[in-house]
Amino acid sequence: MIKHQYDVLIVGAGGAGLRAALEIPEGFSCAVLSKVSPTRSHTGAAQGGVGAALGNEEEDSWEWHMFDTVKGSDYLGDQDAIEIMTKDAIRAVIELEHMGMPFSRTPEGKIAQRRFGGHTRPENPNDPDSKRVAVKRSCYSADRTGHVMLHTLYENCLKQKVQFFSEYFVTDLIMSAGQRLDSSRSSGQGNVCVGLVALDIATSEVHVFHAKAVMLATGGYGRIFRITSNAHVGTGDGFAFVYNNGLPLEDMEFVQFHPTGLWKLGILISEAARGEGGILLNNKGERFMERYAPTVKDLAPRDMVSRAILTEIREGRGFKGSDGTYYVQLDVTHLPKEVIDDKLPEITGFARTYLGVEPTKEPIPVQPTAHYAMGGIPTTVDGEVIKDKKSTKVPGLYAAGEAACVSVHGGNRLGTNSLLDIIVFGRRGGKAIAKFIKDTDFAPLPNDAAERTVSTIDRIMNSKGKEKVGALRMELQEKMMEKVGIFRNEKDLKEMTSEIKSLRERYQEVSIDDKGKVFNTDLMEAIELGNLIDTAEPIIYGALVRQESRGAHSREDFPNRDDKNWLKHTLIYKTDGAPKVDYKPVSITRFQPKERKY
Amino acid sequence: MKVTLRIQRYNPEKDSEPYYQEFSLEVDDDKERILDILHRVKWQYDGTLAFRRSCAHGVCGSDGIRINGRNRLACSTLLRDVNYRKPIVIEPLPSMAIIKDLIVDMSDFYKKYEAVKPYLTSNAPPPENERLQSNEDAEKLFESAKCILCACCTTSCPSTWSDGNYIGPAALLKAYRFAFDTRDDAADDRLDVIDTPDGIWRCHTIFNCVEACPKEINLTWHISQLKKRLAEREM
DSSP, X not given: XXXXXXXXXXXXXXXXXXXXXXXXXXXXXXXXXXXXXXXGSGGGGOOSOEEOOOOSSSOOOHHHXXXXXXXXXXXXXXXXXXXXXXXXXXXXXXXXXXXXXXXXXXXXXXXXXXXXXXEEEESSTTOTTSOEEEEEEEEOSTTOHHHHHHHHHHHHHHHTTXXXXXXXXXXXXXXXXXXXXXXXXXXXXXXXXEEEEEEETTTTEEEEEEEEEEEEOOOOOGGGSSSBSSOTTOSOHHHHHHHHTTOOEESTTOEEEEEEEETTTOOBOOTHHHHTTOEEEOTTOXXXXXHHOTTTGGGSOHHHHHHHHHHHHHTTOSEEOTTSXXXXXXXXXXXXXXXXXXXXXXXXHHHHHHHOOOTTTSOEXXXXXEEEESOXXXXXXXXXXXXXXXXXXXXXXXXXXXXXXXXXXXXXXXXXXXXXXXXXXXXXXXHHHHHHHHTOOOOOOOTTTTHHHHHHHXXXXXXXXSBOHHHHHHHHHHHHHHHSSSEEOHHHHHHHHHHHHHHHHHHTTXXXXXXXXXXXXXXXXXXXXXXXXXXXXXXXXXHHHXXXXXXXXXXXXXXXXXXXXXXXXXXXXXXXXXXXXXXXEOOOSSOOOOOOOO | OEEEEEEEEOOTTTOSSOEEEEEEEEOSOTTOBHHHHHHHIIIIIOTTOOOOOSSSSSSSOTTEEEETTEEEXXXXXBGGGSOOSSOEEEEOOTTSOEEETTEEOOHHHHHHHHHTOOSOOOSSOOOSSOOOOOHHHHHHHHHXXXXXXXXXXXXXOHHHHHOTTOXXXXXXXXXXXXXXXXXXXXXXXXXXXXXXXXXXXXXXXXOHHHHHOTTOOOHHHHHHHXXXXXXXXXX
């Protein structure tokens, strides 16, 4: 076992982790650990843009951005946090430009902006209550905004000589009951985070990293579902670390299904396609979003469009594919060729490559795809992980990005707000850590820090059990898709609570073929499967207890939003039996909940 | 229908040298990705098969491999893009040390990428708002900024094969990305790095890189712009 000591450890080299790393001042040691080489991180798959009320193309204001985000969240987003994010968006995007990010530009040479789902302005700027119309708020670089953002942040980390442990797979946090040497910050606060355990993928060597502060920027869990836009690495690792260490996860029932995944494959076709004028069609050739969202139509928020697509399909207005599954069509054939070539090159390329569809001539078959975790590790607005409804902090532990739940996305995230979230809260978390490490010493490392990891590895490596990783994972993905997908009900969810229990038991019987030490991806996938199962549990229980429909959580047996009983965040804790559920209030500052219509 | 993959295997803990192993399996149609078929081999037949992958749609650059003698991304290559009536030959990218099966040691590739100082360097303090740049100037960078660092280009280049120190097309492309950015002030530093015996002059415009690039980047054109810039500087 190899031991290291760093002031700061950041897990994950996507946008949030890299942005945080840039805040660690000289004189302090910081390492970023990632299970893939940093530029392989999933931030790079984001396409359409990053939201900020720059007003470069038409009048805009951060208050309108804030209102849209609150409304988009179905009023579950914490308004104090949303205010911070939408205000800071303008500085944050300009900072990216200063770091060298290549943006598309307006004729005056400013950062170009386009329309995006759920982003609006009052038609009459002097009357905030006038009808809302779509606004150009998404700052973009063709349809590769996430890719160039990820590369720009990584380049700036190289410039700043940030240290990376590439292809190191973090397996656990190290929590200590002990007091910090300077006790002021930890008195009475129970567990503190003092490091993490990681596997060097190239050698299978277990490393113990001792730290003053750990940030989880581990991204999402899309691979819990069969149809997903997420990378294979999106296995919910950070959620599982936190959940398995007795800490809660917040609002896990809110899973975003992006309306336009490539049919069968789930590959993301950005909302930018609709922002640039693309429309959705059913098998009667109707632009059906006109019925569901008369004002913004195809640019309604994602939860509404996904439900509309599924409703069309359920009512017989979908297209039946060769394999018996259904889709609707995304039509961009009426757009000028230069719009498609200059502004949507990547996604139209996906349609050509994967489905053999020529988007300039025929519509693209699409279906909703599991895309984003609104819920996650509860944090303060400074990325500090909290462990209860009173927002008690866990000293030394931070989270940012998709893994975290601040909560700025509430029940449903607006497009362009995830790239925004990572640069705003990645930076704030980094700043909070920079402050924390200056007046904190290392807390002692427990002797058994790596025990859980070592015993898990031993069990999997030596198991002769009959369960196989691929088959068990597929079963989880199929069942989650079927029972915990876009529409949910008590019967399915209850069934799923026993399914997950049985999947977890069967997981103990998983055996693998590869008994070697070099790049044992068989072992890695087995450990990741454990993380998927652990992360699925709070999603199922959150969905079961929340007896209402809000944002992306849609209960057929409770079709309405119920602010009286459910305008609150869920907190789910792992126990030996059924998980424990608690609730946390929502911060409401400027906007009182109203019916959510578009 | 049935397809056969002929995969180059190598496990340093067991094998003295690489060998080939064939797997035959049923597929639904010719639209399956090579990556999907590799996954099925791994998940259903042999869990020891090792390869890198992540996004599975050609944006992360993890799964550059050699398919029937051509450097490509496993996730962006469909069965119908290759001759699948004969065994499909799957090998790691050439000219890099093999770690295991299809996984190669990328460290030298990254070192060369880092050598061109791949980050914007501006001498003037940034303005309060964004720096202005014409869309025309911005678009000059877009093709080069598409690069996903998959190494398909560099490892397809005969100059790389014959001279391990050659900086390679991917690093040169990155040099272009910054040297031609109107916001950058360090073009000369980058040009110094590539204006060396193992630098840009090892490029003999063979165009293998262009053919190999899964993002359809015309690397040779970008390299020629750098050569032009160097020639101008010389004058």
